[in-house]
Amino acid sequence: MGRFSRESFIIQDKDVLRDDYQPETLEERDEELDEYAASLRPVIQGWQPSNVFLYGVTGVGKTAATHDLLEELQGSAEEYDDIDLNIIELNCTGCTTSYQVAVNLVNEIRSPSHPLTTVSSPREPMSETGYQQKRIFNELYNDLEAIGGTILVVLDEIDNIGTDDDILYELPRARSQLDLDVKIGVIGISNDFKFRENLSPKVKDTLCEEEILFPPYDATELHNILRQRADTALHNDVLESDVIPLCAAFSAQDSGSARQALRLLRKAADVAENEAIAGGEAKVTEEHVREAKHQIQRQQVVEGMHSLTRQGQYVLLTVCQLAAEGETPERTKLIYQRYQKVLHNHGSEPLKRRRVHDHLSDLSLHGILHLVDSSGGRGNYNEYELDVSLSSALDALENELGELSEIRETAAKNRVLD
Numbered sequence: 001m002g003r004f005s006r007e008s009f010i011i012q013d014k015d016v017l018r019d020d021y022q023p024e025t026l027e028e029r030d031e032e033l034d035e036y037a038a039s040l041r042p043v044i045q046g047w048q049p050s051n052v053f054l055y056g057v058t059g060v061g062k063t064a065a066t067h068d069l070l071e072e073l074q075g076s077a078e079e080y081d082d083i084d085l086n087i088i089e090l091n092c093t094g095c096t097t098s099y100q101v102a103v104n105l106v107n108e109i110r111s112p113s114h115p116l117t118t119v120s121s122p123r124e125p126m127s128e129t130g131y132q133q134k135r136i137f138n139e140l141y142n143d144l145e146a147i148g149g150t151i152l153v154v155l156d157e158i159d160n161i162g163t164d165d166d167i168l169y170e171l172p173r174a175r176s177q178l179d180l181d182v183k184i185g186v187i188g189i190s191n192d193f194k195f196r197e198n199l200s201p202k203v204k205d206t207l208c209e210e211e212i213l214f215p216p217y218d219a220t221e222l223h224n225i226l227r228q229r230a231d232t233a234l235h236n237d238v239l240e241s242d243v244i245p246l247c248a249a250f251s252a253q254d255s256g257s258a259r260q261a262l263r264l265l266r267k268a269a270d271v272a273e274n275e276a277i278a279g280g281e282a283k284v285t286e287e288h289v290r291e292a293k294h295q296i297q298r299q300q301v302v303e304g305m306h307s308l309t310r311q312g313q314y315v316l317l318t319v320c321q322l323a324a325e326g327e328t329p330e331r332t333k334l335i336y337q338r339y340q341k342v343l344h345n346h347g348s349e350p351l352k353r354r355r356v357h358d359h360l361s362d363l364s365l366h367g368i369l370h371l372v373d374s375s376g377g378r379g380n381y382n383e384y385e386l387d388v389s390l391s392s393a394l395d396a397l398e399n400e401l402g403e404l405s406e407i408r409e410t411a412a413k414n415r416v417l418d
């Protein structure tokens with residue numbers, strides 16, 4: 001078979017396993033979808049839409065549910081002549097202020113590809129800097145007024161704006177403030193629980209009219225989600241019976257994210273496909289899942305490593321050493337003491353304790369370390385452990401720091417090298 005042959009043994013349609021694939025039905029979300037639909041129902045009555053705030057950890061179907069329901073709502077709205085429903089969606093990744101969100105909304109409305117452009121054209125896009133915030137908000141209101149009807153503004157990943165949350169107060173109130181002849185509803189989506197807590201009280205009152213929590217999936221729910229995708233994505237009878245349960249169990253233990261579970265299944269199918277192309281059996285096995293998990297974690301550490309300084313790598317090396325000795329989770333104070341020894345052995349100058357704490361916290365933000373919350377337990381201190389397998393962390397570190405055979409030997413002796 002040539003390198004680029006179309007023949008496939010395992011994967012029938014890889015797109016179905018992709019993140020942006022919209023499944024026909026969302027499994028295991030009936031309750032949340034009912035609640036969500038109820039909060040959107042005023043739109044069909046021609047009433048002012050409620051503002052809705054969706055929250056839940058990453059990969060639990062918030063965006064997929066929103067797309068599903070808004071598509072259905074749009075379809076239903078078309079049956080009524082007196083409803084003119086317009087949806088503006090913005091992913092706020094990269095917008096750290098209300099100002100930026102407002103500019104991006106204006107530019108989204110004015111972008112040539114947006115279906116609402118004809119209504120608001122021929123206005124020019126706005127530059128990201130140089131205006132007063134008030135001016136941007138006014139431009140936005142004018143555009144919304146030009147669009148008219150009922151407007152739902154979907155702000156995905158809204159937590160990027162942090163505490164600069166004016167837009168979330170201004171948008172829902174635009175109608176009353178400017179006497180606009182439009183009905184505006186805001187749908188905010190966030191996976192940062194702190195963001196919700198830290199919203200200013202006035203925003204909380206307006207935005208969080210309806211709050212819907214999307215909890216993490218458990219193993220049974222992930223099992224059903226994966227089954228649904230695998231049925232269309234993979235050829236018949238290529239999955240050994242323990243593959244989906246294992247992918248579901250790994251992801252449920254870790255984050256409860258469907259995205260993570262799908263990624264694991266996709267990778268396992270890839271590994272199996274490559275083996276099958278090379279003459280192996282056309283089967284996805286438990287071994288492929290374990291290999292896929294290792295590759296994903298290794299990739300995660302490698303990516304996280306790009307943003308680490310050499311000192312950050314030494315901090316990770318220190319935690320790996322402790323993990324190899326079976327000493328994790330370990331208190332930051334003791335991690336720091338060990339870190340000083342590591343640096344001494346490498347002939348480098350150690351950082352101050354505060355900076356090492358910062359590195360530990362960065363590593364946990366990247367999902368490489370896990371912060372174990374010990375407050376209220378044996379005292380008030382932080383402990384850290386690896387959040388990836390020791391072998392994938394060592395693989396990635398070896399790329400940067402050279403061979404780490406001593407740690408591997410210690411880990412093997414202690415049977416902690418997975």
Ligand SMILES: Nc1ncnc2c1ncn2[C@@H]1O[C@H](COP(=O)(O)OP(=O)(O)OP(=O)(O)O)[C@@H](O)[C@H]1O
Pocket residue numbers: 018019020021022023025026027028029056057058059060061062063064065190191225258259262
């Ligand atoms: N209940 C479900 N049934 C089928 N597929 C699902 C379900 N929940 C999530 N998915 C799939 O998982 C992936 C991630 O879902 P989605 O993007 O909706 O998560 P999210 O909660 O919005 O995450 P984030 O906060 O990171 O944006 C998508 O491919 C989506 O289709």
